[in-house]
Amino acid sequence: KYLKQDELTQECKELLSTLPTEKGWVASTFYKYQGFWHPCRHLQGILSCQKHFQAQDTDIILVSTPKSGTTWLKAILFALLNRTRFPISQKNHPLLSNNPHVLVPFLEIKLYLEQENPDLSSIVSPRLFSTHMPDVSLPKSVHDSQCKLVYLCRNPKDTLISLWSFTNKLRLQEMGTNSLEEASERFCGGVSMYGPFWDHVLGYWEESLKNPEKVLFLKYEEIKEQPKLCLEKLACFLGCPFSLKEEIEGVVDDILEICSFDHLSKLQVNMEGKLPSGENCNLFFRKGEVGDSKNYLSPEMEERLDKICKEKLDGSGLQF
Template sequence: MAIQSNIAEASHAQEETTPECKEILSSLPKEKGWRTPNLYLFQGFWCQPKEIQAIISVQNHYKAEDSDIIVATIPKSGTTWLKALCFAIVNREKFDCQKNHPLLTSNPHELVQFLEYKLYANNQIPDLSTLPAPRLLATHMPLRALPDSVRESDSKLVYLCRNPFDTFVSIWHYLCKIRPESLGPLSLEEAFDMYCKGVIGYGPYWDHMLGYWHQSFENPHKVLFLKYEEMKEDTTFYMKKLSEFLGFPFSSEEEKFGVIEEIAKLCSFEHLKELEVNKKGKGAIAHFENKNLFRKGEVGDWVNHFNPFMVERLTNIMEEKLAASECSIDSERGGNCVGDGNGGGGGGGGGGGGRSGSGSGGGCGCGAVAVCGKYGSRG
């Protein structure tokens, strides 16, 4: 049934769009898609036909409130994990991690819903005023595509960046699982070529990441920029940082009694993956099985997929794209962050790196060519 649904979605994607969207599609550049026949270049980023329709609806109708919290990512960069953490942190006084917690019976995507995939999909205009504050929402949209109300309000954006190598591998595996049979297989080599050209949902990767990166410096009270590799290495530290940014800091009593560790365990990839709802449930994202959202969740799995040519090509692309920014990659020290002493370089490596020091000897701990900042994580 799932395969039949996928085929139907692929073959009728454009027919299901509104006349307004069809007219827009006819004028847009397009390339071969990963899960649908085509991806379209809309407002400077690539997306599927139905996503364009939903994005227009979000831009026209979503009005951000000052208390809104929006989880922002490019696909397959730790979205499920970050949603779980945000939900658990904000709602920790309401639910017991071991008894009645919604994360034990619901997928994180059901609890923190996407604006464009869920709430405003299929021509819906939801009444979000019924949601209790703070409203926890999510998006894959680039920063520049978000409605003006997001930028003008005191709403908060939490962005999670994953190194481009592991992100690619995760995207490829995921989309191969849900790709319609009618489109035929998508080889690793073909997918990598598309990725390097920027043709990926909501990409190019580098544009998406840099938009939020720059804004996190210009308005640090608005955007918190987190790195997957750092969070995996020191989850407790970054949970505290996240809780403070969201306005729900952990008290000394909570720290003393292990509340942070309880939430970290509840939201861990390993725990979420083994829950019944995530092993046998479906529908958290469209009509797909929830188990497709969980593969390895590891740092550095790219080494099992990349050959030297692929490493060199993507490294060169990232260095070129980030050259004009204060965000950089270090291709010579196995993914270590480059810092200048103003806040540290990486996620807690040795030699003066981590959250303090120069960062030149520290690292993201990703074992990959990692995206990192000249000024580290500002921890």
């Protein structure tokens, strides 16, 4: 389904020839567009989305940095927003037979990648989409409408390890793997998928401070630590708080249970299935832990990342 270079629109081809480039993490070249690094097919999706996507006031968009737990939050959002239509206890709940990426499609790396201007009119409201696009690249209608953004990020060290491991699994065997030294070097230098990481995070952090009604800023670690509280906060933010009856009946716990790493990662669809775009679903479930980077990063790498993180986030009020 993915576009090849010769399937890019003329507009995209022309743009590519003007952009700074770097070596990509998986295969193709990275291009720097609006301050962030993308492979060319993602860029095509971003351009089409910027041009054609019309946000509605009731839309909910999950925005995340890659490898921050997007799959998890997609599942949670889907279960939360559809809890009346699909009660969690239902034997044929869609999450039991569909990978969360199928239920909550990416705008630029699915919908607007497969078609330049897809027809989204049959999707029932509230529409739930996701994206990794940085704030500066969001389609204008997203800013102009009252749609809500749920932003998810994760501490940079675990993000790096998850990204390094994920992209190595996507590389063709004959290409070999990227060393952690190289991956760490490039991540620190800002050259990673949708990087620089810090600019991505800071863009949405600032938006969430300016406009807390529109942007809810969440961290993977926070959800891990206080899942119930986060889910309740999410429900209030999205205008669908849990009723007392639901609280008593344990709906919050049920949603967290159905979306847990243990539950989702052991479902047949997620162990053996493939996404329509070809990736094995099990690639999205590795360990699902906080602090796993300790098992990989050398003290020097950790120190460097800590230092850069401190410098970049200095004065923002944001910490990892």
